[in-house]
Amino acid sequence: MNLQDLWKQQENTGGEITDLLQTSHWKKGGHAYPLKKSRRTCSTPCLLQ
Amino acid sequence: MKEAEFIQQIKSNQGLIRKLAGLYASDPEDLKDLCQEVIYQAxxxxxxxxxxxxxxxxxxxxxxxxxFSIKRKKNLVDYKDPSTYNHPIVDESATNRLQSEYLYKAIRQLSETDRAIISLHLDGYGNSEIADITxxxxxxxxxxLYRIKNELSQKLK
Known part of the structure; x- marks a missing residue:
């Protein structure tokens, strides 16, 4: 397997990040910062939930 | 682009987002933050x-x-894991997954710019495209690229 294939394989590791689509306020600018704080404490209902 | 199509595109490219963010974040929460921010900015x-x-x-x-912008603002701790990247691949029966991990860890040890250049190269972008993006x-x-490849081959020996 060449380097390109090995590199591509990394896209299949590490689990899903699509949960961020549900849990993050990616559509609302005011809720994006600070990111960690917003993800942990923001109580605004997510639009996708 | 409508929201549903955007979400589908993000889902299709989530491996790419995670792979790139993982090159620049060592902490799992920082990794999530970078992924989240990329989605938000997108x-x-x-x-x-x-x-x-x-x-x-x-x-x-x-x-x-x-x-790059987030790292400048938040001064994220750069990825440093010297204890793991320099394990040589001596077992020829090592799985592709293991080799892929070694490659990823070796790339993480490069400078920030070099990480971007080699990732673009390995993802099939030509020099002119890499120049345009970076x-x-x-x-x-x-x-x-010539120097980065030499450096990587040394790390992976």
Missing amino acids: WKGIDSFRGDAKFSTWLYRLALNTI GINANHVGVK
């Missing part, structure tokens, strides 16, 4: 995607710009 700037390039190409550029002269990209 949505915010989706109007600049006109469809004349692949969505993944547009996202690649945006992701790198976002990651803002580095195309000839210089070629020189840097």
Whole structure:
């Protein structure tokens, strides 16, 4: 397997990040910062939930 | 692009986002933050995607710009894991997954710019495209790639 294939394989590791689509306020600018704080404490209902 | 299509594109390219963010974040929470920020910035700037390039190409550029910007602002701890990257691949029966991990860890040890250049190269982008995305002269990209490959081969020996 060449380097390109090995590199591509990394896209299949590490689990899903699509949960961020549900849990993050990616559509609302005011809720994006600070990111960690917003993800942990923001109580605004997510639009996708 | 409508929201449903955007979400589908993000889902299709989530491996790319995670792979790039993982090159620049050592902490799992920082990694999530970078991924989250890339998604957020992508949505915010989706109007600049006109469809004349692949969505993944547009996202690649945006992701790198976002990651570099965040790192400058938040001074994220850079990835340092010298205890693991320099394990040589001596077992020829090592799985591809293991080799892939070694490669990834070796790339993480490169400079920030070099990480971006080699990731673009390994994802099939030509020197002119890499130059366009990174803002580095195309000839210089070629020189840097030659040096990066040598460095990587040393790390992976």
